[in-house]
Amino acid sequence: MxxxxxxxxxxxxxxxxxxxxxxxxxxxxTQDHRPFLQVAKHCTSLSVQAAIHKALVNDCPTLDSYASLLRLKTQLNLERLEQILADDLLKVRxxxxxxxxxxxxxxxxxxxxxxxxxxxxxxxxxxxxxxxxxxxxxxxxxxxxxxxxxxxxxxxxxxxxxxxxxxxxxxxxxxxxxxxxxxxxxxxxxxxxxxxxxxxxxxxxxxxxxxxxxx
Incomplete structure (x- = not known):
């Protein structure tokens, strides 16, 4: 075209x-399940927007490190979210x-x-x-x-x-x-x-x- x-x-x-x-x-x-957003939604001390900003301006190599940064107490299946993230990244073109x-x-x-x-x-x-x-x-x-x-x-x-x-x-x-x-x-x-x-x-x-x- x-x-x-x-x-x-x-x-x-x-x-x-x-x-x-x-x-x-x-x-x-090409595929985006937004796993960081899924974790951010469980943060009760910050707005979702503020929680996402923390992911953007801090070195969080894993979702577990991000959850720790947010001091989340809610139990999340972070292992499953990590798999989803890895799959999303493999499909980036x-x-x-x-x-x-x-x-x-x-x-x-x-x-x-x-x-x-x-x-x-x-x-x-x-x-x-x-x-x-x-x-x-x-x-x-x-x-x-x-x-x-x-x-x-x-x-x-x-x-x-x-x-x-x-x-x-x-x-x-x-x-x-x-x-x-x-x-x-x-x-x-x-x-x-x-x-x-x-x-x-x-x-x-x-x-x-x-x-x-x-x-």
């Missing part, structure tokens, strides 16, 4: 780096336009970064699909203790890339986290809408091939 043309947002400044979101942008969760886009950016000597809100186990597919070698900067919320759309995580990316904000683009499927969020740090965001639905963003693409209308 021929990709829809990108809605243009040309910048006169030369783009020297592209920051990607991970899930929904580079990797697809790489979107077909990703590898070529990353290689093309590298060939143009454009720096590549990733910023993702995720719990620790969700790093596994990033490595199993051999993505790590493509990236100059990797900021996972569970490792750095910051989560989008906190302006501090975009500022950290800017510092590690050692570039001016206007020399950086961010691409992702979340309007709030990948367009509005980076704008607070002076980074232009491109909304990736693979479904073809509408978006209020100034720059919208339906696939990564159209990224090169901006780079």
């Amino acid at each position: 021929r990709e829809k043309p990108a809605r243009q947002l040309r910048a006169e400044t030369v783009i020297k780096a592209v920051i990607f979101d991970l899930y929904g942008t580079l990797l697809e969760l 790489l979107f077909p336009d990703v590898r070529s886009a990353l290689e093309k950016l590298q060939s143009r000597q454009v720096k590549i970064a990733v910023i993702s809100n995720l719990a620790t186990p969700y790093i596994r597919p990033f490595d199993s699909h051999n993505l790590r070698t493509h990236f100059d900067v990797i900021l996972f919320s569970c490792e750095c203790g910051l989560a989008k759309p906190d302006p501090a995580i975009y500022q950290r990316a800017i510092q590690q890339l050692n570039l001016a904000p206007e020399e950086i683009l961010m691409v992702g499927d979340s309007y709030a986290s990948d367009v509005v969020g980076p704008a607070t740090a002076g980074i232009k965001g491109i909304h990736l809408v693979r479904s073809g639905e509408g978006s209020s963003a100034s720059a919208v693409i339906s696939g990564l091939e159209s990224l090169f209308d901006f780079v």
Whole structure:
């Protein structure tokens, strides 16, 4: 299927780096039982949203470690949930336009970064699909203790890339986290809408091939 043309947002400044979101942008969760959410729902001391935030900004390699972090007293079949999580992660696939886009950016000597809100186990597919070698900067919320759309995580990316904000683009499927969020740090965001639905963003693409209308 021929990709829809990108809605243009040309910048006169030369783009020297592209920051990607991970899930929904580079990797697809084809099956998602949300096991961390199932554990979070049993937390009585925090709202579900606050409990999930703890999973995103703390290193919880297992659901058991996450349950301990939340100090859960409710008995859960964590072994079964771990099996479900492992199965979900095995079914994560790489979107077909990703590898070529990353290689093309590298060939143009454009720096590549990733910023993702995720719990620790969700790093596994990033490595199993051999993505790590493509990236100059990797900021996972569970490792750095910051989560989008906190302006501090975009500022950290800017510092590690050692570039001016206007020399950086961010691409992702979340309007709030990948367009509005980076704008607070002076980074232009491109909304990736693979479904073809509408978006209020100034720059919208339906696939990564159209990224090169901006780079």
